[in-house]
Amino acid sequence: MNILLSFSYQRKLVWVASILLIVLLLSLYIVQVNLLTGSAFNISSLEGQLKELRESNKSLERIYMETIQLRNLDELASVMGFEKIGYVSYIKVIDTAVAQNLSE
Known part of the structure; x- marks a missing residue:
């Protein structure tokens, strides 16, 4: 009888430990996904x-x-x-012709 009780107790202990492990792993997964999302947002902002x-x-x-x-x-x-020029003076042409033929 003692063996059956201890077997039932061990079985409950394994179930409780398994459930706690699953809850722990799920919470770690949620934290990791949250950190990954935050990092992706930071990368987008930095880009x-x-x-x-x-x-x-x-x-x-x-x-x-x-x-x-x-x-x-x-x-x-x-x-x-x-050189830099300080003052500019222009030549004034009296006649309207620029060139003149002197042979005529």
Whole structure:
């Protein structure tokens, strides 16, 4: 009789332990799915920020290249001997003809 009681007790103990293990594993599964969902949301948000930063970087690179080209243009002009002009005077032509035939 004692053996039957202990067998029934052991069987109940196995069932209770199994149910507790299943509940524990289900709760761990829920926690893991929740963490995975949060991570996926963070990745999506970071990808959006990355796209914005790439666009901003392209704009800054374009502005930088324009600035460098203007600097190089000043250096090239000074190497070629060009100077800045302070005052411009124009030649006044009295007659309307630009060229004149003197053989006539």
